Amino acid sequence: MTVAYPFTAIVGQDDMKLALSIAAVDPSIGGVLVFGERGTGKSTTIRALAQLLPKIAAVKDCPYQCDPQTPSKSLCAQCQKTTPLKSHKIAIPVVDLPLGATEDRVLGALDIEKAIHNGEKAFQPGLLAAANRGFLYIDEVNLLEDHIVDALLDVAASGINVVEREGLSVRHPARFVLVGSGNPEEGELRPQLLDRFGLSLDVRTPRDIPTRVEIIKLRDAFDHDPEGFSKRFSRKEGALRRKIDTARTAVDAVDIPTEILEKAASLCLELGTDGLRGELTLIRSARALAALKGQDVATLQHLKQVALFVLRHRLRRDPMDESSADARVERAIATSLS
Amino acid sequence: MPTLVSNAQSQPHSPEPNGAGLWRDADLAAALIAVLGHTGGGVRVIAQPGPVRDFWLENLNSRIDQSARRVPGATPTERLIGGMDITESMRLGKPVLAQGVFAECHNRHIVLPMAERLPKEFTGHWCAAMDTGAVKVARDGLSQTSDAMITVIALDEGIDEETPPAALLERLSLSINLDEISIRCVDEPLFSKGDIKHAQERMDTVALDDTTLLLLTQLAASMGIHSIRVLRFAVIACKALTLLLETSETDDAVIHPIIRLIFLPRATHIPAPPEEPEPPEDTPPLPEESQQPDSAQQQGEHQEADETVQSAIAELPTDLLATLLKRAERSRMRQNKAGNSGQIAQDKHRGRPIGVRRGELKRGHRIDIPATLRAAAPFQAVRARWDTSHHQQASLYIEPQDIRVKRFEQRKSSVMIFAVDASGSSAHQRMAEAKGAIELLLADCYSHRTEVALISFKGESADLLLPPTRSLVRAKRTLAQLPGGGGTPMAAALQTIYDLATTVEATGATPTYVLLTDGASNVARDGTKSRAAGTEDALRVAKKVAATHYRGVLVDTAVRPSPRARELSSALDATYLPLPNASAQSINASIRALNEE
Numbered sequence: 001m002t003v004a005y006p007f008t009a010i011v012g013q014d015d016m017k018l019a020l021s022i023a024a025v026d027p028s029i030g031g032v033l034v035f036g037e038r039g040t041g042k043s044t045t046i047r048a049l050a051q052l053l054p055k056i057a058a059v060k061d062c063p064y065q066c067d068p069q070t071p072s073k074s075l076c077a078q079c080q081k082t083t084p085l086k087s088h089k090i091a092i093p094v095v096d097l098p099l100g101a102t103e104d105r106v107l108g109a110l111d112i113e114k115a116i117h118n119g120e121k122a123f124q125p126g127l128l129a130a131a132n133r134g135f136l137y138i139d140e141v142n143l144l145e146d147h148i149v150d151a152l153l154d155v156a157a158s159g160i161n162v163v164e165r166e167g168l169s170v171r172h173p174a175r176f177v178l179v180g181s182g183n184p185e186e187g188e189l190r191p192q193l194l195d196r197f198g199l200s201l202d203v204r205t206p207r208d209i210p211t212r213v214e215i216i217k218l219r220d221a222f223d224h225d226p227e228g229f230s231k232r233f234s235r236k237e238g239a240l241r242r243k244i245d246t247a248r249t250a251v252d253a254v255d256i257p258t259e260i261l262e263k264a265a266s267l268c269l270e271l272g273t274d275g276l277r278g279e280l281t282l283i284r285s286a287r288a289l290a291a292l293k294g295q296d297v298a299t300l301q302h303l304k305q306v307a308l309f310v311l312r313h314r315l316r317r318d319p320m321d322e323s324s325a326d327a328r329v330e331r332a333i334a335t336s337l338s
Numbered sequence: 339m340p341t342l343v344s345n346a347q348s349q350p351h352s353p354e355p356n357g358a359g360l361w362r363d364a365d366l367a368a369a370l371i372a373v374l375g376h377t378g379g380g381v382r383v384i385a386q387p388g389p390v391r392d393f394w395l396e397n398l399n400s401r402i403d404q405s406a407r408r409v410p411g412a413t414p415t416e417r418l419i420g421g422m423d424i425t426e427s428m429r430l431g432k433p434v435l436a437q438g439v440f441a442e443c444h445n446r447h448i449v450l451p452m453a454e455r456l457p458k459e460f461t462g463h464w465c466a467a468m469d470t471g472a473v474k475v476a477r478d479g480l481s482q483t484s485d486a487m488i489t490v491i492a493l494d495e496g497i498d499e500e501t502p503p504a505a506l507l508e509r510l511s512l513s514i515n516l517d518e519i520s521i522r523c524v525d526e527p528l529f530s531k532g533d534i535k536h537a538q539e540r541m542d543t544v545a546l547d548d549t550t551l552l553l554l555t556q557l558a559a560s561m562g563i564h565s566i567r568v569l570r571f572a573v574i575a576c577k578a579l580t581l582l583l584e585t586s587e588t589d590d591a592v593i594h595p596i597i598r599l600i601f602l603p604r605a606t607h608i609p610a611p612p613e614e615p616e617p618p619e620d621t622p623p624l625p626e627e628s629q630q631p632d633s634a635q636q637q638g639e640h641q642e643a644d645e646t647v648q649s650a651i652a653e654l655p656t657d658l659l660a661t662l663l664k665r666a667e668r669s670r671m672r673q674n675k676a677g678n679s680g681q682i683a684q685d686k687h688r689g690r691p692i693g694v695r696r697g698e699l700k701r702g703h704r705i706d707i708p709a710t711l712r713a714a715a716p717f718q719a720v721r722a723r724w725d726t727s728h729h730q731q732a733s734l735y736i737e738p739q740d741i742r743v744k745r746f747e748q749r750k751s752s753v754m755i756f757a758v759d760a761s762g763s764s765a766h767q768r769m770a771e772a773k774g775a776i777e778l779l780l781a782d783c784y785s786h787r788t789e790v791a792l793i794s795f796k797g798e799s800a801d802l803l804l805p806p807t808r809s810l811v812r813a814k815r816t817l818a819q820l821p822g823g824g825g826t827p828m829a830a831a832l833q834t835i836y837d838l839a840t841t842v843e844a845t846g847a848t849p850t851y852v853l854l855t856d857g858a859s860n861v862a863r864d865g866t867k868s869r870a871a872g873t874e875d876a877l878r879v880a881k882k883v884a885a886t887h888y889r890g891v892l893v894d895t896a897v898r899p900s901p902r903a904r905e906l907s908s909a910l911d912a913t914y915l916p917l918p919n920a921s922a923q924s925i926n927a928s929i930r931a932l933n934e935e
Contacts, residue, residue, distance in 0.1 A: 038508040096474055099463055099466055100419055113432035115712070216570060220573060
């Protein structure tokens with residue numbers, strides 16, 4: 001419980017690791033959805049990400065970890081009034097949304113204690129406040145209660161959490177990367193929520209024997225001595241952390257040639273994806289990947305590598321179409337991105 | 339004592355009663371889970387309630403520090419993971435968290451009775467606690483994480499198709515079946531509490547050699563088990579077993595119980611039997627995905643492990659494999675509905691919570707205390723001032739308009755059963771149109787998230803081609819491949835509809851059926867070809883179906899509306915729709931109307 005399994009010690013699952021790294025580089029991509037069968041290490045990988053994230057500057061004592069560098073209008077109400085802002089370094093928050101969480105804890109609600117004792121109308125921030133500028137992880141996202149999903153969707157779209165309840169009227173920034181995992185056998189995900197994830201992937205357990213033996217060996221070594229094991233990987237972890245950190249600052253400067261923009265557009269057109277969200281995510285993901293690789297121009301290769309993650313969950317679903325979404329995307333990639 | 343076990347394992351065909359070996363396995367499972375505790379997840383105990391199961395539980399309890407605590411599957415979320423302690427919160431005037439059952443059972447064993455009835459909405463909580471060894475609470479204005487390393491003894495009393503939720507089963511390392519064990523075979527535990535303690539203390543000192551690891555990996559692959567979690571279970575169970583048996587090497591005495599307790603109950607296919615003459619370059623009977631390591635040394639290791647796989651498989655009784663396989667198949671079939679059975683759909687205070695609303699105190703409503711307190715909080719000062727009663731001032735003023743009640747919904751899924759007459763008479767006439775109509779209906783089912791099942795009847799029997807599924811692609815493909823020809827075994831078809839519909843209803847879903855036929859019944863129940871006997875049998879079964887009040891539609895596929903089909907539909911108490919007038923849309927509309935009634 002105390003030490004999480006190191007991200008770099010995860011054998012295989014390269015797609016999942018890549019997608020999570022991309023989302024860490026550019027939070028505006030809009031999160032990652034990991035669907036897969038049981039026992040594939042979905043939760044392990046996502047929890048491992050938390051240790052890998054670089055530190056960020058935040059306003060001291062702000063419940064929403066406001067960024068002291070941003071223009072004042074995107075700060076929370078309290079920080080807007082305060083000058084000068086005291087800043088300190090914090091770890092990027094990774095907040096777990098546990099199953100069975102109630103709306104008042106997710107969105108925040110009236111602080112009962114203060115209200116009853118002092119008659120004071122105080123807001124008790126919820127999990128969305130804690131996740132601002134970080135990650136919100138929902139394990140078993142397909143089992144989440146509908147009314148919580150609705151609330152989440154709205155906040156994820158606007159980046160602002162508006163609480164109008166019990167006489168309170170609070171707005172606070174809530175920009176977070178939504179990371180969800182689930183097992184498709186246990187229930188479907190509503191299409192609206194599906195679309196909200198920037199990247200989506202389908203994970204399977206590695207089937208070849210040597211890889212499986214390797215996984216078990218490493219896991220065994222970890223269970224035996226978690227601290228020692230993590231120390232063994234600390235150099236690798238540090239290297240990846242620096243890579244992500246560098247990419248986070250470099251991503252805005254990555255150039256996207258017009259040709260790549262056109263290719264992305266024609267790919268989305270070919271697949272008939274709804275709206276512009278797919279196209280936008282495609283470009284951003286390619287850019288983040290280029291930044292992650294230390295390059296300053298996004299190429300066709302980058303686009304190809306992210307296209308499946310970005311588009312596979314955005315196709316209009318035809319219940320009678322026998323070909324899988326993946327096959328359709330791959331076909332379109334072959335024709336449009338050649 | 340170690341010798342005792344290995345003897346039993348190496349002589350599966352000994353003359354002693356069959357149950358004795360099974361009991362030893364069960365007893366071994368109890369010892370293993372006592373050693374492993376939380377890391378082993380738990381045990382699935384397939385057994386009807388009875389003395390054997392009681393004895394097994396007693397044996398388990400005698401070997402663990404604190405007796406296992408019984409937690410019914412219906413225990414609601416706030417009790418499982420914890421929630422607001424209402425009396426304390428009222429007393430102190432601030433939210434106080436009450437620990438849930440999981441946190442209370444930290445480092446303990448939990449007995450989950452009737453695991454096959456575990457409601458779907460609670461399964462996630464059990465799984466989360468088993469995975470992380472902790473419970474995270476974010477409810478009622480409180481957030482907390484507490485340790486909850488629980489070990490679950492899931493009592494599975496399911497008969498026929500009832501199985502515990504697949505997500506739970508995945509997390510229970512061991513599986514035993516006590517149903518075949520006679521009370522005479524029941525014995526005192528092989529390992530004492532001291533043995534268990536001793537093994538537990540040394541768990542960290544055992545390292546597993548590469549050969550065993552490879553062997554376990556190959557065994558899992560050969561039985562089609564892909565989950566890494568299961569493989570990890572096997573590895574730690576293997577360690578625990580070597581400690582219990584006090585052996586230094588992992589031989590058959592260790593591997594065989596692991597196969598029986600962990601791998602076999604999950605096997606998705608029977609491993610290929612060992613081939614008699616074994617040329618060295620022969621590929622091992624593993625799934626194609628498995629890759630061969632390149633180095634010669636690894637190859638040698640591989641070979642050795644491979645032989646052990648073969649010998650281990652050869653040891654297994656084939657009928658056992660077959661039954662286990664059937665069970666596995668069934669549990670896969672039912673995965674979506676497992677544990678959700680038999681609940682009343684309109685129940686006001688069960689199901690998934692869907693939020694809170696303003697409400698009143700009346701029967702059948704559950705009050706949401708935190709929400710109520712929040713609603714009352716802003717008015718406390720005002721109400722205290724206006725409190726003109728001469729009694730002592732109340733510490734909290736709650737008025738009717740503050741009351742908030744919880745809202746629940748229980749989703750009732752529905753299953754549409756298509757029964758298609760593929761007999762010669764029907765097939766020639768309007769089979770293509772019937773298929774077209776069904777395809778349209780399928781699209782409608784998709785948008786309503788209805789599951790579909792497909793029955794086809796011709797010749798002498800009716801077959802369930804497709805058990806209830808959401809996969810319309812499968813339904814469509816099955817339909818397209820539907821062969822035609824032969825007699826019309828109407829009675830058998832109706833019986834199959836009846837059986838399937840009752841099974842569907844038992845899982846808590848609503849069955850509806852669509853019967854596409856020309857109504858000509860010419861095969862009787864016993865398979866004889868006779869129009870009179872066929873019709874008579876069909877009408878008899880139809881009455882039985884009618885008595886269940888399942889909603890249904892009979893689509894007459896004859897060229898002209900046939901009186902026989904009309905007669906059958908009135909016996910069935912089903913809506914009659916002749917296909918000449920019935921476009922797919924009108925069938926659709928009438929079925930929709932049925933569902934909305």
